[in-house]
Amino acid sequence: MKAVTIEQGDTGVTVREVPDPVVGPEDVLVRTLRVGIDGTDHEVIGGSHGGYPAGETYQILGHEAIGVVEDPNGSDLQQGQLVVPTVRRPPPDGGTNAYFDRGEPDMAPDGSYVERGIVGAHGFMSEYVATPAEFLVPVPDSFAEYGFLIEPISNIEKAIEHALATRSAFEWTPESAFVLGNGPLGLLAVAVLTQDAPMYDQFERGYCLGRRDRPDPTIEIIERLGATYVDSRETPVSAFKAAHEPADLIVEATGYAAHPFEAITALAPNGVAALLGIPDDWTIDLDAGRLHRELVLENKALVGSVNSNIPQFERARDSLTRMPEWFLDELVTGVFEPAAAPEAFADDTDAIKTVIEFDTV
Template sequence: MATTLTATIRAVAVTPKQPGSARQVELPMPTITRGTALMRVLEVGIDGTDTEINQGLYGEPPPGANFLVIGHEALSVVEGVGEGVSGFRPGDLVVSTVRRPDTCPNCQAGESDMCLFGTYTERGIKGAHGYMGEYYSEAPAFMVKIPSALRPFAVLLEPLSIVEKATFQAWRIQERMVWQPARAVVLGAGPIGILGTILLRLRGLEVHVYAKSAPESLQGRILTDLGATYQSVVDHPVTGIKDELGQIDFILEGTGNSAVAFEAMAQLGTNGVLCLTGVSAGNRSIEIPADVINLQMVLGNRVTFGSVNANRRYFEMGLEHFQQAEQTWPGIFERLITRRVPFGDFLSALDRRPEDIKTLLTIATA
């Protein structure tokens, strides 16, 4: 009987629903099969979802597994391609999308972000291992090729895709009327808030950002450099912004605080649109001025919509906007990367600090 030495890789996994279970695991090295590519992970962005999964709030292992490899924002390099894979070759930089379709009409039409049946999987979140390991296997349909000039910040493409969808959908919704938005409010100054501000500034809007950070924080300085105003909610509560600003055409809610979401609803201007992007995993009830909000929604033709995930189309839009924004504000995206943590310190990376904008877990350096 021969002994087989199996190659293994390191990854970061959790036991879903079990708080603080993040740990290093060893997995078999993925093999290159027909129609798939082998991806070597360079770096993985950490976001609130990763932290909340590690807090045990949600997350689901793949079928048959009792752990979930986390990580859904990864920049990788193609290590090898299987038979039948065209359009990619070893050395190509890639960011993979997150959601994998089910059989619903939306998924089948290429918009798994609008999945109707809810039986999609999401790598690193729901029913499929993520990217926080040394290698993973991927099908070309979910791989977005990254121009090498974008290497320093391309890991931000996944969070950028979230606000690409949010803003695209808002503008798409408003094609129903004459809509010439001039003023936007962004709630939250994390990656979603800042990337959203970039897209709104590229669209030519006046942007006002409100969040918890102090005005002199890095977040505040970046936003000011983008030509937005930044105010701390300590002095400028959300309930007062429409009195402060006047007509607000678009609000991007990026805090995931449901109280803020409903406060924002009451701040929208006539024909205004509120986009909710934040996941509120709790079970809080709050009192709201229901008559006033309902009346305003009706009389002002206002819209509130939720936006989750992003399909491949939004990743591709993000590539365009990366380039436009870098031309307008050189170096802007690299300023968002505030910590790079080596693989062994993944627990530190998962521990979000107030001064963090985007933390990266470095898996390989080239």
């Protein structure tokens, strides 16, 4: 079957034939429809994140997928059902794994999981994928085009859930949310937080940080979602509070290492910042005493968050249902066939989110 891979020693993707997946007794065979590309894929290609499956000279890329059940293989799923796979799997050496057993693979420490398309396992950028039914989330037929966004949205759902959980010991009435970053993850976070939904309608005012000149499609999206664009070159995160208002919730999606610390100052008393960015090593100067004091005296919290579990995928499915069609059309700037994968991965400043389409329903 056709697959998009990174070969050991290469710096760009390859489109090649690979063996069809081996369908184990527990596995469902899925025909791939679309697989999204994100910054993590670029880090895997660049070698700064992830790693090859044991004994392989190549890795099939991709972890944001939507597919259709080709062979349910005795599971409860029906042939033709649309599904989204989760990313983490137990390591191949087996043994018991309490994190997976209790449905919390997203909380497993490094070394006690592999990630499909990222670390130690092949990804989903191939015509077919085999995986156990327990790692497949059924989605409606209408999700063939944009269902691959459920994986990144689920990362945001988890971050928000963990942030809200840190504020659950007292009566917290947040009104303002500030998303740092106007990449795909940041824009999806703005779309989630500006939704009219029980968990989110508490956020009456939304802001999103970028560092781009107008006109820019991401700024247009931010404003059309009803949020305010904040340019970090004019209003750094540390000056946000004075320029706008203290933020009750901050979702960091820049990977800019100073932002978590600047966010402490941008937060309102009792506020919380959820951190999603994954920077390389990066040394900064900061007044640790002032930030430490502010965290304590104003009951603020910083919480890091990675990956997501099945309930968070399900919540992401609901969030995606509520997202306006125009937003999804503007966010996904390129749909490429597998042969054009190198183009889909190219650095293009006008692109927001690109996707490889293997098949349609």
